[in-house]
Amino acid sequence: MSNFDSLGIHPSLIAALNSLSIRSPTEIQSKTIPDILNGRDCIGSSHTGSGKTIAFAIPILQALAKDPSSSFALILTPTRELAFQISSQLKALGSLAVPGFSSCVVVGGMEMTNQALELNKRPHIIIATPGRLVDHLKSAAGEVGRWDLSRCKFLVLDEADRMLTPTFAGPLAYLINHHLPPPARRQTLLFTATLTEPVLALAEKTPPPGKLKPVVHLCGPRGINLPPRLRQMYSFVPSQVKETYLYYLLLNVCRLTGLSPPPVTKSSKKHSSKRVKYSNRAKRLISEADEKDPVEEIPQTIIFVTKPRTAEMLRRALDSDFLPYRIPSSALHSNLSQMERLKAIEEFEERRVRVLVSTDLGSRGLDLKQVRLVINWDIPLDFNEYVHRVGRTARGGGDGEGVSVSMVGENDVECVLKIEEKMNKKMEELVMKEEVVLDYLNPVSKAKREAYLELEEIKFGERQRVNRLKHLALDTKRKAE
Known part of the structure; x- marks a missing residue:
């Protein structure tokens, strides 16, 4: 596939991509976007700098444009800096393609009060590090009319190889078991530059009723994705x-x-x-x-x-x-x-x-x-x-x-x-x-x-x-x- 139009992307999003000088899809984008648009869970692995953020951002924004609702997508990252960078790219695209688009970054090292105010505005997309998001959910427990993740349609784990390490196991388990919809009611997307065994194990896991196994797209040698030049x-x-x-x-x-x-x-x-x-x-x-x-x-x-x-x-x-x-x-x-x-x-x-x-x-x-x-x-x-x-x-x-x-x-x-x-x-x-x-x-x-x-x-x-x-x-x- 040589252009975004052939991937099934809406013209408004293509125009937004063109305004950012993004005119043709990379390999990882060509492989993953159609499956995500068709509702499949997806695991994508490709070398750094290959456009993995765009690969999950475009399908999410396209679905959001059809059904705008709060907490529509949750994107989890291992680092604060990555969360801000993803937010920047989403805002650049979402502001051009989705009327009234809103997002919120929830990470450690920042004032919790301000983050709580932003969450209470019920943004469309939340980009967060797991630990800080769990802190907010626990501190807001019992509040009447508080924001929640019950309507979340997309869960994204960026840098999935790092997210599936013991460091994040506790917060991830808490979010998935207590606050996110069950797997049958959401799409789960994992993206990584290094395809590790824990990531592959998820691909082989027996899916819950009503779900298919995730589609796995590997661009480059298994587990090793270095830039070609x-x-x-x-x-x-x-x-x-x-x-x-x-x-x-x-x-x-x-x-x-x-x-x-x-x-x-x-x-x-x-x-x-x-x-x-x-x-x-x-x-x-x-x-x-x-x-x-x-x-x-x-x-x-x-x-x-x-x-x-x-x-x-x-x-x-x-x-x-x-x-x-x-x-x-x-x-x-x-x-x-x-x-x-x-x-x-x-x-x-x-x-x-x-x-x-x-x-x-x-x-x-x-x-x-x-x-x-x-x-x-x-x-x-x-x-x-x-x-x-x-x-x-x-x-x-x-x-x-x-x-x-x-x-x-x-x-x-x-x-x-x-x-x-x-x-x-x-x-x-x-x-x-x-x-x-x-x-x-x-x-x-x-x-x-x-x-x-x-x-x-x-x-x-x-x-x-x-x-x-x-x-x-x-x-x-x-x-x-």
Whole structure:
């Protein structure tokens, strides 16, 4: 199928898609939309950036236009950031195709009172993280005329591989067993980039009376859905000078990886890096330093780390005055408030910064179309997380060009070999000459030291540590009772 009209989509929705420059369906959309429009439960698996959100949004909006009612659809996501992104896409389409369209985002980290007010307005679609939605349902129990999910026609689990882990088992069971209509009275849609065994088990489960087994659409090899134009690389990096190698890589990334330099825009010029006077030796290392700012050559880059402290340290170090060229960066991690997280994503999307240093909060579902480079500062132990991380680049919304670089230390070799074995593909080696890289050692070491001192000064992570200890004490007390 080569166009949306042939999928049975209403002209008003096609016009809405065209207004967003979406003119032809992707493979996952072509396969899943007709089945969903025909009332089938559906499981769809395709690589990141392939348009899975549109695949479930269009059928839901088309059905909503025919029968507008409150709590028409519930979309559950594992992360707050993904919930906001889905909401943005739904609003863009729904406002053009469904008269009076309304939706509500219900996630942690935001004021519950405001969310309760929005829920009481009875929106058509609720996009939520399971835990916060359960909190609202329990707090509103017994209220006369309160909102509910009894008329919900669609249940969507986005990033289903993550949603079906023990982390979300309790809240999901509560929603399904106590508040949602039975399976025979709703459609259930699961979408994921990695088709895991728990997801497949649902496909094989005996359906309840009046239901057929869900249709399963797999685009790409089973369980492995990497963007087709992704170029995967690794570089051996001594752990004690890892930050120096990172800085060198960023300043020379196009030459080292073959990526095309990003276009220079008015916005990027406005937020250009601050040039700092430094030693002649450091200046000499930056090619054509008198003619161009090498930071302008850095494509939109996500650096994935494991810990919030590492993310915050790298963000501060890369933007330090000690460096020959500052690299303005944003950080995304769990120690930030929800508004701070959204601000970091906005800065990156608008190219006010070229680098986003993120924990795995940023690896799931975020549709950042201009990302050209993903750097694995810490190698993920879980293969599915590796797939989601590197899938942030080479996405369908851009020109498809993308590179991932895994920074491999002394203890990471076995982990990388396991990733290659699961992919059945070898990564390319990226070689950085040590004698050239280490010319940056002095300024980068100063920047790193200053960043850590700043974190100590602001007592970074102390509030989270105290909260963890309180929760641990409460759990111990409950078990003792």
